[in-house]
Amino acid sequence: MPNERPETAPSQGAEDPCRVAVQRDGPFLVDGPVEVTLEDGSTVRSDRFRVALCTCRRSRRYPWCDASHRRRVRE
Incomplete structure (x- = not known):
């Protein structure tokens, strides 16, 4: 079926996705x-x-x- 998601290949693993949190003016x-x-x-x-x-x-x-981003002078 065209809308089916492909199965995960055994070499890729079925792990949860990596989680990234974006912070304003931070890391x-x-x-x-x-x-x-x-x-x-x-x-x-x-x-x-x-x-x-x-x-x-x-x-x-x-x-x-x-x-170090905390020492940045803001205009």
């Missing part, structure tokens, strides 16, 4: 564990249950958020 909160591929092709991983990903690029621990 993306991602339910972990998380593996992030950076621009240079390197990969970093966190096994924490929730990870804050930096969206302002001010973090000294990029791609992990260190709350």
Whole structure:
């Protein structure tokens, strides 16, 4: 039938989708564990249950958020 959803292939698993919370003027909160591929092709991983990903690029621990966005001066 054309409206049927395809079955999940065994190699893909039937896990719940990854949950991402978007915050205004803050990081993306991602339910972990998380593996992030950076621009240079390197990969970093966190096994924490929730990870804050930096969206302002001010973090000294990029791609992990260190709350540097709080020091930003607003116009």
